[in-house]
């Protein structure tokens with residue numbers, strides 16, 4: 064559940080060891096044993112009850128974990144050989160203590176500098192105990208050569224704590240970076256294991272306790288979490304799975320207004336409105352340009368349609384903001400943006416709606432985000448909310464990396480460099496709830512908390528998928544969920560539905576946005 068940075072992990076280590084007196088060697092023993100057990104499990108899964116492992120030992124305590132792991136692998140009936148990245152006499156502290164124990168036990172050791180890749184001849188797998196949370200920058204030689212050779216070996220790799228070469232805080236991977244089959248995260252998952260490309264380098268992530276009291280993480284006010292049932296219950300105050308009350312009537316579940324769709328993109332409004340219904344909104348009204356109202360009539364019988372003035376053009380430029388705000392009055396959610404289109408002065412139009420519908424929780428997606436960003440550029444780039452008044456009702460923004468780049472005045476690459484940190488800072492600074500989409504969507508809330516989602520699949524990168532997400536979040540808001548709950552649950556359910564839709568089709572390819580709605 065908790066996602067920590069290297070610095071937070073170090074502080075937790077220190078607190079555990081210094082304040083609680085749990086010896087570092089005890090933590091290391093638990094770490095090494097956990098890694099050994101996961102290594103054995105990996106080979107057992109491949110039909111090998113016994114195997115031979117090469118443990119790649121670095122200079123720090125990550126290396127120490129590897130030395131302990133070697134002992135436990137042998138106790139579990141596997142063979143283990145140590146491959147030192149640096150001369151063993153360079154090890155210090157707990158790692159040196161483990162080196163001496165391994166020597167006394169006669170565990171065979173080789174220097175990578177001498178043996179090269181031959182060091183693991185005859186082995187079935189490698190344990191990457193080279194670099195952990197003490198990494199600073201890209202792996203230097205000789206670690207880099209060792210990492211390249213390990214990746215080229217074709218052997219399955221079990222990474223201790225993090226794959227060496229991963230930036231544990233951001234998910235960036237250096238060149239080279241270990242590509243692991245399994246990563247055994249010690250005590251708590253590091254943020255970088257749940258953000259691409261780190262998530263790919265890490266393979267399957269298993270979080271194994273090593274004796275650090277988890278209550279310490281809560282006490283230390285860790286502000287990032289992996290989304291899942293426990294997080295929904297313990298951090299977001301949501302009964303999970305979401306339940307309908309028995310004595311429900313359609314008014315119980317609120318009324319969402321979806322302002323979306325235009326001549327060329329009428330389907331975006333249809334998808335968003337349908338998704339809001341499927342997400343459980345009691346009622347859904349779809350506001351769309353007058354010219355589309357008749358052609359779209361009956362396409363979504365469950366939704367009420369409201370044509371807004373458009374001078375026959377099928378777009379929003381002639382729609383009076385106060386008319387839309389009047390439609391929004393009394394609703395529990397307003398979803399605005401999918402398929403809205405752009406026009407001269409659209410930023411001012413959106414601001415008028417933003418202010419006039421001040422009391423209605425608002426989800427801004429797609430073109431509404433681009434209007435916000437454009438308004439920001441006029442206002443000096445990135446400072447879009449400085450000028451805009453804070454709304455009484457909450458705001459949820461659902462940008463993909465490109466829209467986030469425009470909102471922040473950054474490049475996409477800069478956005479992707481530290482998605483969790485950027486999302487937290489943006490949400491806190493602007494007092495909004497943000498769903499920064501992409502593989503492993505990050506939901507950030509006005510108090511700077513981040514929730515990382517791991518449901519979903521690449522098949523969902525298809526036109527309309529974002530319209531569906533905006534609708535789902537609006538539908539959840541309509542039912543009375545808070546902005547944080549609706550964004551987190553919406554992102555999770557959207558991905559989960561996408562996974563089920565892909566499974567039903569036995570392929571991720573060819574998934575279309577409507578499939579996601581059906582799977583909700």
Ligand SMILES: NC(=O)C1=CN([C@@H]2O[C@H](COP(=O)(O)OP(=O)(O)OC[C@H]3O[C@@H](n4cnc5c(N)ncnc54)[C@H](O)[C@@H]3O)[C@@H](O)[C@H]2O)[C@H](O)CC1
Pocket residue numbers: 072075076090091094121122123124125126127128193194195196197198199200201202203204206223224225249250273275
């Ligand atoms: N979380 C816990 O309670 C425990 C964690 N353990 C393990 O300890 C490591 C962190 O150990 P640390 O000694 O701080 O650092 P590392 O072993 O990750 O590596 C630092 C080591 O490597 C050198 N180094 C740093 N950056 C580079 C680089 N870019 N290229 C080459 N060399 C580099 C640096 O000089 C140091 O010597 C944690 O991940 C866990 O695996 C404990 O074992 C159990 C308790």
Ligand SMILES: [K+]
Pocket residue numbers: 125191192193194195222223224225226227
């Ligand atoms: K490692």
